[in-house]
Amino acid sequence: MANYIPTTPAELQEMLGAIGVKTVDDLFAEIPPELRLQGELNIPAGMSEPEMIRKVTRLAQTNETVDNNVCFLGGGAYDHIIPSVIDHLLLRGDFFTAYTPYQPEVSQGTLQCIYEFQSLISGLTGMDQANASMYEGATATVEAINMATAQTRRNRVLVLQTVNPEYRRVMSSLNTPLGVELISVPFEDGAVDPAKIQEALNDQVAAVVMQYPNFLGGIEDIEKISEMTHNAGALSIVVANPIALGLLETPGKLGADIVAGEGQPLGIPLSYGGPYVGFLAAKKALLRRMPGRIVGRTTDIDGKAGYVLTLQAREQHIRREKASSNICSNQALMALNTTIYMSLMGREGIKEVALQCFQKAHYLKRELAKVEGVSFPFTGSFFHELVVKIPNARKVIGKMAKQGVFAGIPLDNWFSNLKDCVLVAVTEKRTKDEIDHYCNLLGGFING
Amino acid sequence: MAEPLIFDLSKDGCRGFTLPALDVPEVDPADHIPARFLRQELPLPSLSELDVVRHFTRLSRLNHSVDIGFYPLGSCTMKYNPRVNENMARLAGFANLHPQQPDETVQGALQMLKTLEESLAEITGMDAMTLQPAAGAQGELTGLLIMLAYHRKKGNHKTKVMIPDSGHGTNPASCAMVGYEVVNIKSDARGGVDIEDLKSKLGPDIAGLMITNPNTLGLFDENIGELAHLIHSVDGLVYYDGANLNAIMGWTRPGDMGFDIVHLNLHKTFSTPHGGGGPGAGPVGVKKHLEPFLPNPRIQHDGKKYHLQTKCRESVGPVLASVGNFLVLVRAYAYILVNGREGLKNVSAYAVLNANYMMQRLKKTFDLPYDRFCKHEFVLSGKGLAKYGVKTLDVAKRLLDFGFHAPTIYFPMIVEESMMIEPTETESKGTLDCFIEAMEMIAREAAEKPENLKNAPTKTPVRRLDEATAARKPDINYFQKPE
Numbered sequence: 064m065a066n067y068i069p070t071t072p073a074e075l076q077e078m079l080g081a082i083g084v085k086t087v088d089d090l091f092a093e094i095p096p097e098l099r100l101q102g103e104l105n106i107p108a109g110m111s112e113p114e115m116i117r118k119v120t121r122l123a124q125t126n127e128t129v130d131n132n133v134c135f136l137g138g139g140a141y142d143h144i145i146p147s148v149i150d151h152l153l154l155r156g157d158f159f160t161a162y163t164p165y166q167p168e169v170s171q172g173t174l175q176c177i178y179e180f181q182s183l184i185s186g187l188t189g190m191d192q193a194n195a196s197m198y199e200g201a202t203a204t205v206e207a208i209n210m211a212t213a214q215t216r217r218n219r220v221l222v223l224q225t226v227n228p229e230y231r232r233v234m235s236s237l238n239t240p241l242g243v244e245l246i247s248v249p250f251e252d253g254a255v256d257p258a259k260i261q262e263a264l265n266d267q268v269a270a271v272v273m274q275y276p277n278f279l280g281g282i283e284d285i286e287k288i289s290e291m292t293h294n295a296g297a298l299s300i301v302v303a304n305p306i307a308l309g310l311l312e313t314p315g316k317l318g319a320d321i322v323a324g325e326g327q328p329l330g331i332p333l334s335y336g337g338p339y340v341g342f343l344a345a346k347k348a349l350l351r352r353m354p355g356r357i358v359g360r361t362t363d364i365d366g367k368a369g370y371v372l373t374l375q376a377r378e379q380h381i382r383r384e385k386a387s388s389n390i391c392s393n394q395a396l397m398a399l400n401t402t403i404y405m406s407l408m409g410r411e412g413i414k415e416v417a418l419q420c421f422q423k424a425h426y427l428k429r430e431l432a433k434v435e436g437v438s439f440p441f442t443g444s445f446f447h448e449l450v451v452k453i454p455n456a457r458k459v460i461g462k463m464a465k466q467g468v469f470a471g472i473p474l475d476n477w478f479s480n481l482k483d484c485v486l487v488a489v490t491e492k493r494t495k496d497e498i499d500h501y502c503n504l505l506g507g508f509i510n511g
Numbered sequence: 512m513a514e515p516l517i518f519d520l521s522k523d524g525c526r527g528f529t530l531p532a533l534d535v536p537e538v539d540p541a542d543h544i545p546a547r548f549l550r551q552e553l554p555l556p557s558l559s560e561l562d563v564v565r566h567f568t569r570l571s572r573l574n575h576s577v578d579i580g581f582y583p584l585g586s587c588t589m590k591y592n593p594r595v596n597e598n599m600a601r602l603a604g605f606a607n608l609h610p611q612q613p614d615e616t617v618q619g620a621l622q623m624l625k626t627l628e629e630s631l632a633e634i635t636g637m638d639a640m641t642l643q644p645a646a647g648a649q650g651e652l653t654g655l656l657i658m659l660a661y662h663r664k665k666g667n668h669k670t671k672v673m674i675p676d677s678g679h680g681t682n683p684a685s686c687a688m689v690g691y692e693v694v695n696i697k698s699d700a701r702g703g704v705d706i707e708d709l710k711s712k713l714g715p716d717i718a719g720l721m722i723t724n725p726n727t728l729g730l731f732d733e734n735i736g737e738l739a740h741l742i743h744s745v746d747g748l749v750y751y752d753g754a755n756l757n758a759i760m761g762w763t764r765p766g767d768m769g770f771d772i773v774h775l776n777l778h779k780t781f782s783t784p785h786g787g788g789g790p791g792a793g794p795v796g797v798k799k800h801l802e803p804f805l806p807n808p809r810i811q812h813d814g815k816k817y818h819l820q821t822k823c824r825e826s827v828g829p830v831l832a833s834v835g836n837f838l839v840l841v842r843a844y845a846y847i848l849v850n851g852r853e854g855l856k857n858v859s860a861y862a863v864l865n866a867n868y869m870m871q872r873l874k875k876t877f878d879l880p881y882d883r884f885c886k887h888e889f890v891l892s893g894k895g896l897a898k899y900g901v902k903t904l905d906v907a908k909r910l911l912d913f914g915f916h917a918p919t920i921y922f923p924m925i926v927e928e929s930m931m932i933e934p935t936e937t938e939s940k941g942t943l944d945c946f947i948e949a950m951e952m953i954a955r956e957a958a959e960k961p962e963n964l965k966n967a968p969t970k971t972p973v974r975r976l977d978e979a980t981a982a983r984k985p986d987i988n989y990f991q992k993p994e
């Protein structure tokens with residue numbers, strides 16, 4: 064009913080006259096009659112804006128949110144504090160109603176933001192360069208694998224079992240059709256023993272994919288693994304949590320060739336899974352293997368600094384089937400979201416977010432250790448996420464949910480050997496009271 | 512003056528945000544994490560909140576956008592982005608849901624997704640949809656995985672996919688990502704698929720045909736029924752690149768034309784913002800016989816509740832680690848509710864009206880290689896200006912001086928010096944007239960003062976940029992100056 068069409072009936076007639084037809088139907092005349100839709104689409108009639116708002120708002124209100132519950136869920140998406148400024152800037156029409164900066168002279172805003180994003184991601188990960196964004200973490204990892212197989216001309220990829228199992232499923236959908244063989248390397252004490260990787264490495268291996276911190280919260284020895292990987296002539300791919308990099312050494316310094324990851328922790332709302340933003344950073348030698356848009360700094364004919372899409376000879380619109388990837392639209396606005404977040408939080412802010420996550424997660428662990436029945440299957444270092452073993456875990460976390468606490472993710476979803484184990488994430492957003500409440504509630508349900 | 516980089520605005524000691532004070536007892540990270548894994552330096556800037564607001568506000572003002580003016584970028588459907596949809600995407604009940612929340616706690620979200628699937632299936636004439644793919648290109652990849660799975664199940668040995676020479680670059684690039692070889696099919700004199708060429712290349716190794724209809728020339732291919740029949744005769748599948756759906760909603764449906772697989776670009780047809788390059792969404796629809804291959808999770812309703820179903824034996828598997836670009840889907844859902852069945856039909860009616868109106872007027876000044884009614888867009892050629900030493904690129908740059916975004920240029924590749932113009936339904940006749948007059952004036956200038964075009968743009972924040980040096984000595988990271 065509401066519509067966004069500005070043409071008046073008089074203008075319609077004028078325009079039809081200029082075209083030389085009587086009705087709009089005449090413009091569709093070449094569609095063969097048997098292909099034309101008979102009657103109307105079977106969807107409801109249009110609504111006014113207020114009617115739509117009422118309907119959509121009611122639907123939204125039926126959901127339980129992380130605002131009216133307390134969220135200890137992680138597994139790749141984290142409930143961090145998001146400064147209000149970000150959304151105000153994202154709502155500037157000049158940003159969100161533009162498209163890919165094909166005409167650089169009138170797209171300097173978007174282009175400079177992307178250049179800043181690339182630089183921030185490079186700095187955060189300790190890599191030489193980053194691209195303008197990927198769809199999200201899993202597909203960024205898929206593209207990292209594509210880069211490695213193309214670079215090494217090998218097609219076996221070792222994937223640590225501690226890499227996000229949802230990412231591993233996406234890899235198996237998207238990497239295997241091209242003949243990539245994904246080999247899973249199992250973990251022991253919450254992390255993979257480098258010796259196990261050494262056993263599986265040989266001259267057919269293109270890459271080793273590891274996660275930092277890993278899916279179970281632990282810290283793999285990515286330095287040692289990268290070194291072994293290089294000795295076998297393969298590339299080291301690290302899937303990193305960008306917030307953890309406020310505290311942890313960069314994958315770049317520890318030997319990664321490619322760093323992929325999910326940018327959601329950098330100020331993007333949880334959004335039931337998207338839109339988020341994937342990031343992809345690499346060593347210089349891999350520049351021409353990078354997928355997607357890359358922005359470069361240059362000068363205009365007056366010598367003024369400016370930015371352009373560059374190295375486009377890698378891309379689908381030029382190279383078609385020989386392109387490094389098929390990606391066209393990316394997640395530019397979400398990359399901007401993270402760019403604003405990193406700028407606002409800044410050096411000290413990101414460090415502090417990371418440190419608070421670390422402190423609060425470790426506090427939770429100390430408090431949980433006092434709860435009878437709770438145990439910790441793994442002993443290694445962790446950042447802000449850990450595995451907790453709880454008797455009758457599924458039942459207990461179901462009861463916790465009824466009390467407004469999303470207590471964790473049951474790991475037997477993916478790991479049959481982790482029955483009754485729950486993945487618990489603690490961000491800087493959780494308060495001491497919330498953590499204490501969690502432990503009390505859990506103790507009550509286990510022992511009550 | 513150029514806006515400095517965020518790094519050059521940094522001032523030690525500045526903070527743009529204050530966290531609540533840490534309220535738990537502290538431990539020393541060095542006691543818990545080996546020292547070699549602890550970071551020494553963090554090369555991020557430090558700014559105040561107002562510094563950050565000003566920096567990004569100033570940058571935003573250097574962009575052209577739909578909100579500022581006409582954006583006739585062909586194939587991209589740069590229509591108005593209704594503001595209310597931004598509010599809907601920011602409702603706490605949608606924006607603040609964790610993807611791992613139990614299904615019982617997100618029933619409204621799942622219901623929204625299921626309803627959107629059903630609406631899109633009806634609009635395209637398909638039987639089942641997935642909303643997971645993040646963009647058009649990912650929809651293509653998903654569709655091709657489905658094609659692969661179908662042929663594998665039937666024991667068909669297929670290695671090639673046909674794509675018309677007018678096809679978008681993502682089509683062949685997506686084929687390469689699943690290992691299909693691309694067979695290029697010529698276009699005929701009317702701009703449609705050259706059926707004879709297609710027949711001569713048709714054989715048992717053809718897995719399918721990927722086409723856009725209306726195609727990237729903005730022309731409806733009337734032979735689509737026969738094309739589909741030919742492809743089906745070798746047990747191939749017909750794939751619809753839905754980038755151009757804005758031309759036909761409520762008038763005809765890909766499903767009724769014989770297509771087996773469809774992707775849509777919600778950031779085009781369904782008004783979700785382009786975001787400076789994304790995020791979009793690229794849902795994929797299929798006919799009944801291909802439904803088992805759709806990516807998981809699928810959204811199911813058991814009569815009482817909605818569930819995310821991941822145990823789908825024949826599925827090609829997930830293509831994203833979530834249900835999709837969820838908040839983009841919320842916006843598209845709101846758009847469909849507001850427009851409704853008659854509204855969507857009108858969208859296409861006015862998109863096609865606007866394009867034909869512009870085409871009729873502009874063909875008096877510029878070469879129109881295919882002179883027949885177009886759908887939602889049309890392609891002109893700038894080759895007539897060559898005699899003045901002027902190229903399509905110069906016309907595009909001069910348009911920027913008039914306050915317009917340029918059309919898509921040099922695509923499709925089958926038209927020399929091409930300019931692909933897509934007005935969309937949300938532009939008024941007044942705006943179209945202004946653009947047409949600017950194009951006419953530019954054509955006159957090309958003859959009389961070609962330097963105005965060669966030097967253009969002069970009124971933009973920067974002038975023509977040195978792309979050759981940018982590619983030769985890439986400066987793509989503030990921390991690594993080029994050698």
Ligand SMILES: Cc1ncc(COP(=O)(O)O)c(C=O)c1O
Nearest residue numbers: 391392586646647648679681754
């Ligand atoms: C005809 C056509 N097909 C496919 C695509 C790819 O869509 P996306 O950019 O959403 O990946 C485009 C995008 O411009 C297009 O115009």
